[in-house]
Amino acid sequence: MTTAAPKLKTSAMIASFVDPGQRTTAAPFGHALVAAARENEKIVGLSADLAKYTDMHIFAEAFPERFFQMGMAEQLLFGAAAGMAETGLIPFASTYSVFAARRAYDFLCLDIAEPFLNVNIVGGLPGLTTGYGPSHQATEDMAIFRGMPNLTIVDPCDSVDLEQAVPQLAASPGPTYLRLLRGKVATVLDEYDYTFELGKAAVLRGGADVVLVSSGLMTMRALQAAEALAAHRVDVAVVHTPTIKPFDAATVLAEIDTPRLAVTLENHTVIGGLFETVAAEVVKAGLGRRVVPIGLPDEFLDAGALPTLHDRYGLSTDRVVARVLAELG
Numbered sequence: 001m002t003t004a005a006p007k008l009k010t011s012a013m014i015a016s017f018v019d020p021g022q023r024t025t026a027a028p029f030g031h032a033l034v035a036a037a038r039e040n041e042k043i044v045g046l047s048a049d050l051a052k053y054t055d056m057h058i059f060a061e062a063f064p065e066r067f068f069q070m071g072m073a074e075q076l077l078f079g080a081a082a083g084m085a086e087t088g089l090i091p092f093a094s095t096y097s098v099f100a101a102r103r104a105y106d107f108l109c110l111d112i113a114e115p116f117l118n119v120n121i122v123g124g125l126p127g128l129t130t131g132y133g134p135s136h137q138a139t140e141d142m143a144i145f146r147g148m149p150n151l152t153i154v155d156p157c158d159s160v161d162l163e164q165a166v167p168q169l170a171a172s173p174g175p176t177y178l179r180l181l182r183g184k185v186a187t188v189l190d191e192y193d194y195t196f197e198l199g200k201a202a203v204l205r206g207g208a209d210v211v212l213v214s215s216g217l218m219t220m221r222a223l224q225a226a227e228a229l230a231a232h233r234v235d236v237a238v239v240h241t242p243t244i245k246p247f248d249a250a251t252v253l254a255e256i257d258t259p260r261l262a263v264t265l266e267n268h269t270v271i272g273g274l275f276e277t278v279a280a281e282v283v284k285a286g287l288g289r290r291v292v293p294i295g296l297p298d299e300f301l302d303a304g305a306l307p308t309l310h311d312r313y314g315l316s317t318d319r320v321v322a323r324v325l326a327e328l329g
Contacts (some may be wrong), residue, residue: 030058097123143272
């Protein structure tokens with residue numbers, strides 16, 4: 001007699017990808033925005049009916065007179081943010097990444113990017129950070145936005161990145177797109193000699209056999225994989241690239257231009273994201289190096305529990321370790 005599989009609970013579809021027992025920080029973006037707003041009265045917050053789900057509610061509670069709820073109208077969200085920026089304010093506008101990239105692209109492009117306004121788009125649920133299927137999984141957001149002139153793209157790893165990025169985004173003169181990690185966010189990078197610097201990559205650890213070039217939550221996975229691979233006597237370097245555009249090619253190419261196996265890791269489709277950014281720079285530099293991509297496939301993903309999906313699509317630490325060992329033969 002077979003036992004029926006347990007019914008999938010909704011909580012499993014929105015469960016954190018943070019491992020049990022891992023250190024976390026609650027709502028780092030929301031608290032960092034409040035801290036920045038205390039220092040700069042020009043900062044305002046907007047949301048498209050998703051303040052609670054993008055940690056913008058923390059700002060709204062601290063500065064109700066500087067928060068604007070625009071309702072389910074992403075085009076209006078970006079248009080209003082553009083108008084505020086024209087008057088000298090510094091808007092942070094939050095919604096889900098799928099809505100920012102797919103639904104309101106033209107408003108971001110022509111109202112914000114073309115006039116080079118200081119509007120900061122905060123995108124929740126980037127890549128595979130929800131189990132709610134293609135309607136919510138922004139697996140292609142960086143591919144969509146990389147082609148937009150003037151737009152800076154930031155893919156933070158953890159709470160450290162988020163806390164340090166917010167004031168730098170506010171101070172940056174042009175538009176930015178931040179791939180938000182919300183809720184209880186992993187705290188990882190404080191264990192390394194690391195400081196977020198907009199537009200810069202960082203070598204977090206050295207290694208003689210493999211170099212992992214990663215962004216976003218996959219830097220956490222890269223560091224975990226490096227520790228696990230040490231048990232196989234594989235020495236792994238990790239390079240974190242939190243800014244996807246403009247891209248710090250000099251730092252990354254210096255690490256790739258070696259005999260080591262080079263691998264990119266991203267919480268994004270392998271089409272148009274970190275892998276293709278790195279590959280293009282390798283070709284332009286004439287390095288003739290092979291780069292192995294680890295990322296999401298070029299397809300619409302399943303709905304389901306996040307831990308199951310991360311393993312299914314190759315983003316789990318175990319899958320990263322297995323892929324590296326297979327490439328090493």
